[in-house]
Amino acid sequence: MIPVSNDVFEKVMELAKRRGFIWPTSECYGSVAGFIDYGPLGAMMKRRIENIWREFYVIQEGYYEIECPTIAQEAVFIASGHVSGFADKMCQCPHCKEYLRADHVAEAGGINNASILKNEVLSSALAHCNCLACGEVLGNVEVFGFNLMFKTRIGPGSQRIGYLRPETAQGMFVDFARLLRFYRDKLPFGAVQIGKSFRNEISPRQGMIRLREFTQAEAEIFVHPSCKNCHPMFSRYADYTIPLLTYTQQQKCEPPVLISMQEAVAKGVIANEYVAYYVALTHELLARIGIKPDRLRFRQHLPDERAHYAADCWDAEIFSERFGWVETVGIADRTNYDLTAHGDASGTPLTVFIQYDEPKKVPRRRIIPNMSVLGKQYRTKAKAIFGQLANATPTPSGADVEVDGEMIHIPADLFEVRDEIVDIRGEDIVPHVIEPSYGIDRMCYAVLEQAYDEDTAEEETRVVMRLLPWVAPVHVAVFPLMARDELDTIAAEITRVLHKSGILAEYDDSGAIGRRYRRQDEIGTPFTITVDYETKETHTVTVRDRDSMKQVRIPVVKVPETITALVNGSLKFSSMT
RNA sequence: GCAUCGAUGGUCUAGUGGUAUGACUUAGGCCUUCCAAGCCUAUAGCCCGGGUUCAAUUCCCGGUCGAUGCACCA
Known part of the structure; x- marks a missing residue:
């Protein structure tokens, strides 16, 4: 390759x-x-x-x-500003067929605040502007909005609009x-x-x-x-x-x-x-x-x-x-x-009540109407008067309130003015x-690009994905040196034990050992366990490090904990030698 | 979206108006006691649609994807 x-x-x-x-x-x-x-x-x-x-x-x-x-339903994106704001005003030059941002063309032609103009207004304003691409005077062009959101309908036969979230x-x-x-x-x-x-x-x-x-x-x-x-x-x-x-x-x-x-x-x-x-x-x-x-x-x-x-x-x-x-x-x-936008649009205040350390003592003037008199006297208007009176500014002679456009004078003996000190325990605030x-996709690409490496091993170009052990898709590969003499069954058993420890281990016994190492190098597998003839004698295997290509021998029983530690970064391969 | 260029097995490629070359890879087998060795066998391809033609992977038109430029980019 x-x-x-x-x-x-x-x-x-x-x-x-x-x-x-x-x-x-x-x-x-x-x-x-x-x-x-x-x-x-x-x-x-x-x-x-x-x-x-x-x-x-x-x-x-x-x-x-x-x-x-x-x-999400349309209301969400109307409030967020995406329906109106997540769109570009565009037009097409009739001469060179170039698609242009209509507001950019207009700004260049000396029209201010072009982006807030209505499409029709902008369209006529553009007639004398020059195309940014070919320089021709645009003449008659249509301005259209291109919204970057995917639009869809919710439910069959429904007029309810939905958008895929941006x-x-x-x-x-x-x-x-x-x-x-x-x-x-x-x-x-x-x-x-x-x-x-x-x-x-x-x-x-x-x-x-x-x-x-x-x-x-x-x-x-x-x-x-x-x-x-x-x-x-x-x-x-x-x-x-x-x-x-x-x-x-x-x-x-x-x-x-x-x-x-x-x-x-x-x-x-x-x-x-x-x-x-x-x-x-x-x-x-x-x-x-x-x-x-x-x-x-x-x-x-x-x-x-x-x-x-x-x-x-x-x-x-x-x-x-x-x-x-x-x-x-x-x-x-x-x-x-x-939060302000959604609070206003939905009618649900999106605020937090913050309690003061100490309640604030605030003087307040309350106006308490005498409803039994007020009701008899003003009948159907009594309720509205009651509401208005709370905000009125009383004078010694009474208070003036406005109900249905009509100013009504309420004599002072129909209500009581009570000045009191109240406790304000906190306030509603809109969080920032x-x-x-x-x-995430850009992170993935950057990781792949930076991990890609080629070096020379045995006079061949070796392609290595130097992915960090905790990012690499496969944690460890397990190879029998030969697919016979029980090496394969030992390797398969080690693989199984690793799986039980939650480690993604891949078993491979096909072809020459070098080819198998290269394959794993290319997908970034950080470590490889190899079962060889010595394994049968001493119950040890080699662990090979992808980056240094060095190998160390460890006991079979220590494989799961060693690989776990290597993969989560608590053990460095270089400290094992 | 516009303009230019391109598209042949998984990958990289040769080539052609009569369905296609080679290498690597992959799979199976032989061999092989630690870094893409060797041998045998197998699998697998002309981006899609339309047109011209007896016949299109090849020529023409349209599309898709990719690269580049323009434009765009919360």
Whole structure:
């Protein structure tokens, strides 16, 4: 197998396809751009990466995972702004047939705020603008919205509109009231979700980097607006130092600077402790799945790049040989935008009642009407008067209230004014949301690309996927040196014992031993156990390390615990020799 | 979506208006006491649809997928 191309992307995707990591979807019908299948090894590796993500967010952070439908009713996305905002206004140049962003053309033609104009208005405004591609005057063009959400109908014959979610986040926002109860009405708390999201990309390319259906792992952390600088576990990452590319540095074309999270928050480089905490956590997580630190950077969104409601946003970018810096994780402070929007639209206040340490003593004037007189005198209007009176400003002669547009004077003897001191025990606040959002597919690609390696062994090119042991789909392979003389039955028995320990072990006795090692190297299996003739004498086997190709001999009875320790990282192969 | 180029076993490829070459891989067998050795055998392919033609993998048109450029990219 001599790879012809020097492009790592092509090499790694060819390997991924051939070995069963990633396949084009529904290939027998010709595939569809923007959709991929994860094959047996890819699905396993993806699941391992997702589980590492869970170790961080669910186990370490204590944010439970929920699972919402991938389809939601239209109201959800109207409130979130996706129905109106997740669409591009486009037009087609009648001369060169180029598709253009209509608002961009208009802005270039001197029309301000083009993106908020109605399609028809924008269309006529464009008539005198020049095509950005061919320069011709556009003339009569139609402006149409291209919404990136997949639209569908819910139920037979129903007019009820649904959309495939473009992000998992909305599910966690609309479940806020339930989540708040689950976490016993206290901030901060978080909910996470790993699942599919859908965007009908105009032109998906670049293999698995831009997909129309992709897996997101998102956390929504709900915090008190005035407690964004008091993350309870901030000390964990306070001294964690990573290279940050702030927006001012980007504007000056300066390189990233190494800075600790504590310092970054203190200097205002990162907006608050929460964002800084998850920037650092993300760095640790990505390193854990095998991203090399020198190919990882954190870039702050430029002020005009981030969503209008976001207070701060940082992208974790991974360097790809093929695609350059690829945004893989976004960590945003979404403020109270989402909860306010859904609270307003749904009529369910998405707020938390925060109790004060001490009830506040607040003077209050209550107006208590004498209803028995009021009722007799004003009859059907009495109830409305009662309501209005509570907000009225009484004078010694009485109070004026407005009912159905009519001013009514209520004499002072029909109500009692009582000034009292009341206890205000707390207030309703809308929490702010800190959102780390991970593109799992991009992480998978980056892991594959960075793991791909070729070295020379026995004057042959050896293709090795240097996947970390806890990410590799197959943990260990078990080989009998020869498929005879009981070596095969011993090896099969060892495989069985490993399976009982929850280890994914693959037995293989076909062909020459060297070929079997190469096969496992190519799919990234970190360790190999070989049963040889000495096994029958001494009850020991060799453990071979994929990266060094070195072997050490251990007792058969120690195989499960040794492999378990090697795979979870608590034992290093280099320390066994 | 537009433009240009491309698509032959699992992979890499040769080639052709009369259904196809070689290598590697895979499977079975022989051999083999630790890194893709050797021998025998087998499996497996012209992206899809339409047109021209007696005959299309080959020529033409359309589509799909991929690469590149444009455009797009919460």
